[in-house]
Amino acid sequence: MLPTTVDVLIVGAGPTGLTMACELLRRGISCRILEKTAAPATTSRAIGLQARSLEVFANMSIVAPVLAQGVSGIRLNAYSGDDRVFTLDFRFLANETISYPYGVLLPQNLTEQILLDLLHQRGGRIERLREVLDLRQESEQVIATVKNLQEGSSEEIQAGWLIGCDGAHSRIRKAVGLAFEGSTYPEEFLLADVDLDWQRSHDEVHVWLHHEGQFAVMPLPGNHWRLIADIAAIPGVPVPAASLELLQCLLRERTGDTTTTISHSTWMSNFQIHRRLVTSYRKHRVFLAGDAAHVHSPFGGQGANTGIQDAFNLAWKLALVIHGKASDTLLDTYQEERRPVAQSVLAGTHFLTSVFYQKNPFIRMLRDGVVIPLLKRKDFQRRLLWQASELGINYRRSRLSQTYREAFIKRLTKGKGSSSVPHAGDRAPDGRCLRLPEREETTLFQEFQNPVAHLLLFDGCVQTEANYRHLIQLAHQVEVLVKDEIKVHLVVSKERPLDWDGSLLYDATHSMHKHYGAHIPSLFLIRPDGYIGLLCQPVREQPLIDYLQRFFQPSFLAGTIQSLHESTV
């Protein structure tokens, strides 16, 4: 018998709800995940997993099956007939701070199965044929009315918090009275997953730009392909349903290819696209995540990724609050950080959808005369891919992002390429190093798999006794103060014996120092979701203490400060 009272009730077992459940269970939070359908969906839907989602999956330890089952897409080619108009190359992103400089094409049902396997490993399960009909909120709990669709009975479930991951038609969003503002695009799209008897490379996306509409072909596992074509809606004339004959005809017309045959369709569909954003991500004890909060054009493959990352952002915050270690205000940073991301995804996908799908001659002139020449430029491509891969998402404006730099450092870094070093709120870069004393190869992201915050203390290539004494003293203090929630790493530029038996990372090539801009002793507090919370140059205790006091509950810190005091007596 499952408890009717639970810390968190998750509604909907799509990629967002599954990620949320896995991340909460990982942090010891009791949760139930309700799903109204009887069985997992078998259709491919969202096939694009972006580089940042791959990093998130690596952190959750499921990137290996994703890479093994998916197709790594490294290039997108756009053509006009036989001419290649431009190529977007993900390899432009490649450097040692990025683990996956590509996207992966994997049908959504397979991504969901990988998340489901993880859920089972963590002791969770989806409760199917349970539909949440309504909810009411009290000061300390949410009470959901749930229909058992198998038996026809209803029950009430009490939860401390409820998360609506119930998709674009979210009943949770409606139950809490939040508006879903936006519009629907006039074009209709045809979609089919098929076989093609052509010889084009299977790790690239191919898109034909044609005055009647686009024809996009994306690789799927097993030498299968996803076709998408848009059809202009004519008022009063229904758009024909997707069929092999229709797509074969569009392939011929829009690509000029008269020899390739389309066959063996496993899924076909017509769809329209919407652009909508909820007015607020939170109403008291109810949160919205994924498509329940935002929907947009699939152009650029951002939809499922944005939902997965919503969940990854909220889960650690909610866990800290439920464990009584952080105050409720931490939860407001979920909306503060994630709604602007959705706004920017909506704006970006809207721009590209308008430029590439509208038939308006002026827009087409803009596309051919301005946008396409820009897309041919490497620097522009790098910027575009940085955004599309979602590696460029940052929370610089969040109240959780704090930079402390003394005046002389600001003067020192002024005009010295300081824009390329990370800021508080940016994704923390990855880096290769050796774990001492074993000299075992590791990466920062491997270390970050421990699902707590990480304090990186860089020696700044200042290899003096005084510097190491200072860093080690601070490291000891933090380990005692908040050891369950912050893992401390000393990042050293020289191998030498130190009075520190905690994590010691040797940056032999100094490349991690370079990528973090740690040209003097520096402190980086990395949040559990891999973003830089606090950046402090040079290393100072007070900004860290101030930050922790804002972040953690006084009762949690006071207890540990007491134990620190006792341990030093």
Ligand SMILES: Cc1cc2nc3c(=O)[nH]c(=O)nc-3n(C[C@H](O)[C@H](O)[C@H](O)COP(=O)(O)OP(=O)(O)OC[C@H]3O[C@@H](n4cnc5c(N)ncnc54)[C@H](O)[C@@H]3O)c2cc1C
């Ligand atoms: C044809 C198609 C193609 C797409 N292509 C792409 C693409 O290429 N790239 C991309 O990024 N995105 C794409 N998307 C969008 C992508 O599928 C969604 O962004 C993604 O599924 C959102 O995940 P989610 O978990 O937030 O919501 P969903 O996947 O919609 O999951 C919501 C779940 O909640 C359940 N549910 C709903 N109401 C209740 C209730 N009251 N009680 C219990 N359970 C409930 C539903 O049954 C469902 O399982 C596509 C979507 C479609 C339909």
